[in-house]
Amino acid sequence: MRTVGHRQPKPISFAASATLLVEGARFNDEIHRLPSGHHSFIPKGVYRFKTHAEANRHQEECLVRGMASIARARHKGDVLWNSIAAPPLSTI
Secondary structure, three states: OOOOOOOOOOOOOOOOHHHHHHHHHHHHHHHHHHOOOOOOOOOOOOOOOOOOHHHHHHHHHHHHHHHHHHEEEEEEEEEHHHOOOOOOOOOO
């Protein structure tokens, strides 16, 4: 087995520490910046495709549409860009 890295897990402490609190707050902030499960950009529903290529194309189109909506919102300076939903697909 190969070990990569040298970081040691921090021990669990029952005493509060300001450095651990700050580290936990930073971790929490970074986690909230990650995309959540609500932003798949694929509209809700059941989809049936004849081929895998067709399903992949649909997924890619939804992803591109969602990324474009986020880019537009960021360009406009919208603070709540996470709440943007992808527009419905007209081809379904």
